[in-house]
Amino acid sequence: MAFNVKINGKQHSVDVDEDTPLLWVLRDVLGLTGTKFGCGMALCGACTVHVDGVATRSCVTPVNALQGSEVTTIEAVGKTVAGARVQKAWLDHEVVQCGYCQSGQIMSAAALLASTPKPTDADIDGAMSGNVCRCGTYGRIREAIKQAAQSGSKGG
Amino acid sequence: MTDLARRSFLRTGAATGGGLLLSLTLPLTGGAQAAGDGPFAPNAFVRIGEDGRIVLVMPYVEMGQGTYTAIPMLIAEELEVTLNQVRLEHAPPDEKLYGNPLVAGVQATGGSTAIMASWQPLRQAGAIARTLLIAAAAKRWNVAPEACRAQAGEVLHPATGRSLKYGALAADAAKLPVPKEVALKDPKDFKIIGTPAKRLDAPAKVDGSAVYGIDARPPGVKIATLAQSPVFGGRVKSLDDAAAKAVKGVRQIVRLDDAVAVVADHMGAAKKGLAALKIDWDDGPHAKLTTDQIARELEQATLAAGAVAETIGDTAKALASAATKVEATYQLPFLAHAALEPMNCTVHVRKDGCDVWVGTQVAARAQAAAAKVAGLPLDKVVLHQHLIGGGFGRRLEIDGVTRATEIARHVDGPVKVVWTREEDIQHDMYRPYWFDRLQAGLDEKGRPVAWNHRFAGSSLPAGCRLASIRAWIRTVSTARSISPMDCPICMSNTCGSNRREFRPPSGAASARRTTSSWSKASWTNWPPPPSRTRSPIGSPSSKNRHAPKPCSNWQRPRPGGARRYLRVLVAVCRSSMYSAATWRRSRKSKLPRTARCGYGASWRRSIAASSSIPTR
Numbered sequence: 034m035a036f037n038v039k040i041n042g043k044q045h046s047v048d049v050d051e052d053t054p055l056l057w058v059l060r061d062v063l064g065l066t067g068t069k070f071g072c073g074m075a076l077c078g079a080c081t082v083h084v085d086g087v088a089t090r091s092c093v094t095p096v097n098a099l100q101g102s103e104v105t106t107i108e109a110v111g112k113t114v115a116g117a118r119v120q121k122a123w124l125d126h127e128v129v130q131c132g133y134c135q136s137g138q139i140m141s142a143a144a145l146l147a148s149t150p151k152p153t154d155a156d157i158d159g160a161m162s163g164n165v166c167r168c169g170t171y172g173r174i175r176e177a178i179k180q181a182a183q184s185g186s187k188g189g
Numbered sequence: 190m191t192d193l194a195r196r197s198f199l200r201t202g203a204a205t206g207g208g209l210l211l212s213l214t215l216p217l218t219g220g221a222q223a224a225g226d227g228p229f230a231p232n233a234f235v236r237i238g239e240d241g242r243i244v245l246v247m248p249y250v251e252m253g254q255g256t257y258t259a260i261p262m263l264i265a266e267e268l269e270v271t272l273n274q275v276r277l278e279h280a281p282p283d284e285k286l287y288g289n290p291l292v293a294g295v296q297a298t299g300g301s302t303a304i305m306a307s308w309q310p311l312r313q314a315g316a317i318a319r320t321l322l323i324a325a326a327a328k329r330w331n332v333a334p335e336a337c338r339a340q341a342g343e344v345l346h347p348a349t350g351r352s353l354k355y356g357a358l359a360a361d362a363a364k365l366p367v368p369k370e371v372a373l374k375d376p377k378d379f380k381i382i383g384t385p386a387k388r389l390d391a392p393a394k395v396d397g398s399a400v401y402g403i404d405a406r407p408p409g410v411k412i413a414t415l416a417q418s419p420v421f422g423g424r425v426k427s428l429d430d431a432a433a434k435a436v437k438g439v440r441q442i443v444r445l446d447d448a449v450a451v452v453a454d455h456m457g458a459a460k461k462g463l464a465a466l467k468i469d470w471d472d473g474p475h476a477k478l479t480t481d482q483i484a485r486e487l488e489q490a491t492l493a494a495g496a497v498a499e500t501i502g503d504t505a506k507a508l509a510s511a512a513t514k515v516e517a518t519y520q521l522p523f524l525a526h527a528a529l530e531p532m533n534c535t536v537h538v539r540k541d542g543c544d545v546w547v548g549t550q551v552a553a554r555a556q557a558a559a560a561k562v563a564g565l566p567l568d569k570v571v572l573h574q575h576l577i578g579g580g581f582g583r584r585l586e587i588d589g590v591t592r593a594t595e596i597a598r599h600v601d602g603p604v605k606v607v608w609t610r611e612e613d614i615q616h617d618m619y620r621p622y623w624f625d626r627l628q629a630g631l632d633e634k635g636r637p638v639a640w641n642h643r644f645a646g647s648s649l650p651a652g653c654r655l656a657s658i659r660a661w662i663r664t665v666s667t668a669r670s671i672s673p674m675d676c677p678i679c680m681s682n683t684c685g686s687n688r689r690e691f692r693p694p695s696g697a698a699s700a701r702r703t704t705s706s707w708s709k710a711s712w713t714n715w716p717p718p719p720s721r722t723r724s725p726i727g728s729p730s731s732k733n734r735h736a737p738k739p740c741s742n743w744q745r746p747r748p749g750g751a752r753r754y755l756r757v758l759v760a761v762c763r764s765s766m767y768s769a770a771t772w773r774r775s776r777k778s779k780l781p782r783t784a785r786c787g788y789g790a791s792w793r794r795s796i797a798a799s800s801s802i803p804t805r
Contacts, residue, residue: 050437053457061412061455066404067397069578070456071529072610079529107397123395127387131253132394133529133578139395167529167579168253 041109051097067107078164081137088144107136115146122177130168229359233286241356248287249303252577267315269339279574282552325361402575405546422473429467487624490645507639511630525617530578534593537603548577562594
């Protein structure tokens with residue numbers, strides 16, 4: 034059965050089983066490989082995308098649950114205000130190492146800032162605790178989120 | 190943005206990177222050298238086109254350690270270009286050109302060696318190119334080369350104010366003979382080395398455009414996932430794949446001797462198909478082997494006769510007569526590397542050739558592994574290197590390439606074999622298991638008089654770390670008795686030093702807790718482990734590798750002239766360091782075999798047993 038999914042502002046029709054996780058539609062069917070596979074069980078956060086602005090683990094989100102929803106991936110998050118700020122802060126703070134988890138980290142951070150423009154440390158911990166980084170970039174992630182929040186509060 | 194073509198050719202623009210142009214160019218067919226080769230390529234690391242494009246070829250792969258920034262810094266410093274003028278390219282497999290001089294010429298990224306190995310050769314590569322470009326400009330202007338200088342991708346003739354960009358000089362420079370020796374810059378003139386440069390790979394890693402091995406998408410690629418025998422050495426006894434074949438999107442089931450793969454249109458279908466397989470395994474010779482059993486055997490090995498590395502004084506006597514004896518034991522478990530990018534490899538086997546897309550720490554070994562399985566000569570196998578989403582030593586092994594090629598042989602067209610996370614953890618080649626037993630003897634005043642260290646485990650870190658132990662405490666006994674281990678292991682980051690640098694100090698701390706204030710001070714000065722004894726190739730100290738000076742009171746004469754004894758006994762038992770190939774051989778022979786790969790001379794010998802350890 035074909036499903037219509039709206040991804041990064043564009044409608045796609047994909048012919049897959051209804052329970053196919055969004056992750057594989059993105060990566061293998063549509064070729065949007067910026068969203069990463071880490072565990073397939075919503076345990077690592079590498080596959081995080083936005084569904085209607087909410088950080089969502091695409092590896093456990095079936096495609097049939099997305100009718101009428103807007104999906105945003107790392108490839109387009111820079112077009113959102115919060116996403117652009119987060120990406121800039123990520124570069125300013127030299128957050129990445131191997132980089133494999135960073136798509137998911139950025140998506141989680143951008144969703145946090147969109148909903149909570151001035152997050153506390155506890156807010157950051159709450160929003161980011163589901164995103165694993167094997168290189169251990171957590172300290173810089175926290176600093177970058179704070180910078181992105183600050184640049185937002187300055188109206189930048 | 191759904192640019193389906195960008196997987197084969199990634200270029201990150203200047204938008205978010207402050208003017209950076211980073212190009213990881215990997216053509217999907219043909220040779221591994223990228224299109225757009227310049228006419229000027231004085232060595233394997235620098236190419237400059239007439240269009241001014243400056244390409245630097247990266248001999249060591251980027252997996253988070255920053256090598257795709259540090260190595261360009263070395264080359265750019267001498268080439269006299271800025272970092273935002275260069276494009277980067279993965280090196281193709283070629284050990285003659287890109288072998289790591291610190292790892293016996295193997296094309297390997299590992300052991301924190303890349304910058305040490307590159308320090309002189311890659312600055313020379315840049316300097317050679319610069320020298321030739323200056324010579325080409327001087328010739329054109331009919332002036333002395335000494336009257337010219339290079340700066341930011343141009344050659345200048347200050348006396349007349351003339352300048353020429355490198356691109357304009359590339360064709361002429363290519364015709365000049367390559368000098369055998371060139372002068373390197375005085376470090377005081379460095380403009381790039383020593384500065385906090387921004388990572389060149391960062392922009393592509395924050396917008397999703399960075400391409401890892403798992404992101405390879407050659408046209409027509411199918412996705413496969415697999416189940417390997419849950420017991421090492423087991424094999425497929427029977428297979429019912431009817432339900433799996435009925436899953437929408439599943440195209441093919443590949444049955445191997447010890448694994449089954451499901452080939453599908455996408456990973457979702459492949460995983461669903463995998464779950465629908467009914468596989469009956471023959472668990473093979475290791476069916477009843479447990480981790481507990483391995484641990485027990487290692488513990489026993491630390492009590493049995495081992496082989497002494499080095500002894501000073503009569504440790505047995507000193508321990509026997511010590512007023513207080515302290516013993517501590519430690520176990521280091523098997524550990525999976527758990528890189529965030531699961532194991533994966535994409536392979537297209539054809540009658541006349543084979544393409545491999547993978548992120549690997551050992552490109553040439555990976556190419557050879559694919560060639561062997563595909564039954565093709567090496568020059569018919571094109572390996573496309575990729576960024577690595579975490580290596581930690583796991584991608585120094587080529588079992589994933591071998592496995593993917595075994596599957597691809599049965600598939601018409603390219604197939605990307607992606608391991609599930611569960612498979613990735615279960616079939617890791619683990620960091621070795623170690624059991625350490627430390628004994629200290631203290632005199633009546635709590636002063637250390639004897640030290641005895643026995644350990645048993647896999648041989649992997651023994652060779653590369655004993656020298657450091659020796660430097661640390663001055664006296665080490667080394668000896669090993671080796672027997673097979675039934676579990677595949679491989680390098681993992683700091684698999685030697687994480688025991689070396691924790692256990693002896695920890696044992697010392699145990700002893701310290703029992704001692705008087707005098708000896709507390711003595712133990713407190715336990716020397717920090719020598720974290721680095723190697724120097725960059727070509728640096729003044731590289732031929733004079735000073736061992737760090739021990740800083741403990743062990744060196745100082747003791748009050749009253751009392752003698753002290755020190756012995757470390759090393760018993761390496763049940764050891765092996767399996768490569769995928771040796772592991773495979775062992776499975777086929779139904780016998781676990783001892784194997785060595787990667788470090789120094791063979792560890793497979795048995796060495797004379799040590800004297801017994803005094804017990805409490």
